[in-house]
Amino acid sequence: MKRFFKPIEKDGSAKKPTLSTNQEDSEKKEASESEETNNNGNTMKKEPLKFITWNANSLLLRVKNNWPGFSKFVSDIDPDVIVIQEVRMPAAGSKGAPKNPGEIKDDTNSSREEKKILMRALSSSPFGNYHVWWSLADSKYAGTALLVKKCFQPVKVSFALDQTASKHEPDGRVILAEFKTFRLLNTYAPNNGWKEEEKSFQRRRKWDKRMLEVVVQLSDKPLIWCGDLNVSHEEIDVSHPEFFSAAKVNGYVPPNKEDCGQPGFTLSERKRFGAILKEGKLIDAYRFLHKERDMERGFSWSGNPIGKYRGKRMRIDYFIVSEKLKDRIIQCEMHGHGIELEGFYGSDHCPVSLELSPASSDSSES
Numbered sequence: 594m595k596r597f598f599k600p601i602e603k604d605g606s607a608k609k610p611t612l613s614t615n616q617e618d619s620e621k622k623e624a625s626e627s628e629e630t631n632n633n634g635n636t637m638k639k640e641p642l643k644f645i646t647w648n649a650n651s652l653l654l655r656v657k658n659n660w661p662g663f664s665k666f667v668s669d670i671d672p673d674v675i676v677i678q679e680v681r682m683p684a685a686g687s688k689g690a691p692k693n694p695g696e697i698k699d700d701t702n703s704s705r706e707e708k709k710i711l712m713r714a715l716s717s718s719p720f721g722n723y724h725v726w727w728s729l730a731d732s733k734y735a736g737t738a739l740l741v742k743k744c745f746q747p748v749k750v751s752f753a754l755d756q757t758a759s760k761h762e763p764d765g766r767v768i769l770a771e772f773k774t775f776r777l778l779n780t781y782a783p784n785n786g787w788k789e790e791e792k793s794f795q796r797r798r799k800w801d802k803r804m805l806e807v808v809v810q811l812s813d814k815p816l817i818w819c820g821d822l823n824v825s826h827e828e829i830d831v832s833h834p835e836f837f838s839a840a841k842v843n844g845y846v847p848p849n850k851e852d853c854g855q856p857g858f859t860l861s862e863r864k865r866f867g868a869i870l871k872e873g874k875l876i877d878a879y880r881f882l883h884k885e886r887d888m889e890r891g892f893s894w895s896g897n898p899i900g901k902y903r904g905k906r907m908r909i910d911y912f913i914v915s916e917k918l919k920d921r922i923i924q925c926e927m928h929g930h931g932i933e934l935e936g937f938y939g940s941d942h943c944p945v946s947l948e949l950s951p952a953s954s955d956s957s958e959s
Contacts, residue, residue, distance in 0.1 A: 640774050641673035641745045642949045646910055648781070648821040648894075648942035651681040652738070653707055656714040659939035666928065666938070668719045670946055673742050675723065676768070678781035678821045680736035682711065684729040684765070694729045694752065694761035715740075728752045728765035735764035737781050737820070747772055754807045774952060775815040775918070780804075782823040785856035787842045794852065797823075801865040808873030815915040818875065821942065822911050824866045825858050826877065829886045830908040834858075837907070857909055870913065878912040878925040878947055890930045894942050904932050912947040923948040 645667070649655045655663060667675065686692035687700045697711070698704040715725060723740035730736050741747060747770040752761040756769060768779045783800055786793025808816065828834040837855040847853055851861040870876065883891070893910035896902025912925055929936035929943025937943045 639745075639951065640772055641741070641777075642951060643670065643672040644674045644676070644777075644817065644819065644912065644947045645670060645672045645944050646676045646678075646779070646819040646821075646912065646947075647938075647944040648678040648910060648940060649681075649938075650679050650940040650942060651733075652677060652679075653682060653711055655939050656711055660714055663938040663944075664717070664719065666936075666944065671719070672946065673745055674770075674777060675738075675740040676777070676779035676819055677738040677740075678735075678779070680727070680729065680738050680765070681733045682707070682727075682729055682736060683732050686731075692729075692731050694765050695727055697727060697729065726750050726768060726770075728761050728768050730764040735766060735781055737765055737768050737779055739768045739770060739777075739779055741770065745772070747777075754803050771814075775817060775915075776811055778807075778811070778816060778818045778820075780818070780820045780822065782821065784823050785859060785862055787856060788845055789847045789849070789852060793856075797862065798865075801862070801869065805865075805869045805872055808869055808875060812873065812915070815917045816873070816875065816913075817915075817918070817947070818913040819911060819945075819947070821909060822866070822913075823857050823909050824862050825907045825909055826863055826866050826870075826880075829880075830892075831855075831858055832888060832892055832904065832906040836905060855907075857907060874916045875913045876916055876919050878914050878919075878922050879908070879927070879945070881919060881922060882925055890927055893927050893929070893945055895929070895932070895934055895937070897941075898932055898934070910942055910945045912945060914947075918949065921949040921952065923950050 683698040683704065684692040684694040685696035685698050685700070697708045699708045714720065715723075720740065723742055724746070726739040726741075728737045739750070749758065749771040751758040751769045751771075752765070752767055754762060754767055754769075761767075764781075764783075766781045766783070770777045770779075782804075783796050784793060785797040788794065808818065825831045825837075831837050837858040838853075840855040840858075841853070849861070851864070852859050854860070856862075892906030892908045894907045896905045908927070910927075914922065925945070925947045927943055927945050934941070934943075
């Protein structure tokens with residue numbers, strides 16, 4: 594597994610390691626299994642069709658405490674691509690030295706042990722079938738990961754909204770993978786925060802402005818935008834709209850009424866999110882299929898089972914897809930339910946899956 598934790602070359606693709614004969618044979622077999630024959634008898638590479646997104650809320654903790662359950666879930670779904678947010682592993686680099694956000698820190702005894710535990714888990718079935726890319730923060734904060742089945746090598750992988758492969762978005766919040774027929778954007782959006790005076794308000798507004806620019810720029814090819822987007826678009830996307838609309842901390846009320854309420858459910862955030870979807874010609878895959886409120890399985894984030902957030906839930910993890918792809922959506926599901934967080938695998942978020950049908954030979958997105 595070690596060879597899949599190599600730095601990314603300047604063009605954004607993973608470095609190609611030297612393989613043994615057995616490894617070469619294995620990967621050739623995987624590649625052949627991912628091909629299909631067209632009417633002319635020529636082989637055509639299939640594209641990834643099944644995806645999972647999950648905010649793990651510390652991947653190392655999930656490995657230590659919840660890995661058998663999550664491993665079985667992945668085996669059952671058998672996704673082509675897995676994207677993870679809140680990895681919470683520090684980037685490589687010693688104290689005071691430049692960090693490498695594409696590699697996990699391993700220059701101390703404790704960091705080496707933690708990396709060893711994580712790599713061992715990702716080497717075991719079914720995760721050994723995937724290449725892994727990291728985008729990490731300097732400390733155990735935020736961070737994202739991308740796992741792609743070895744038979745579906747991306748054309749390019751970059752780590753910033755400006756698509757610069759060598760540059761990583763602060764806190765490792767972005768991984769953008771370009772495939773032949775579409776792009777996959779994995780983001781961990783910054784939380785809006787509670788107060789106008791705090792930097793988080795401005796940070797979120799700046800993020801949303803950049804996302805609007807990015808989805809328009811990427812419109813030359815179908816886009817699948819997924820991850821923890823930290824916003825619930827409509828009232829149907831939260832379990833208790835009145836509670837979240839009136840939520841406040843220490844009695845503070847922002848001067849702008851549209852900034853009031855639970856971060857992720859303020860009117861200003863929801864309006865900006867709607868503008869991103871409209872301008873980018875994007876649709877919410879889950880809501881496209883599920884028009885009605887589902888109080889049991891309709892939310893991806895759930896509050897702590899103890900305290901005022903007990904039973905309060907939000908849908909903030911998404912698969913957003915280009916309108917060009919909407920007729921190919923087979924399913925988009927949330928896989929956790931209940932106040933006791935069944936199917937959350939230790940996180941406060943549950944996995945969300947998306948499945949597309951294969952593109953037709955005369956499809957315009959090809």
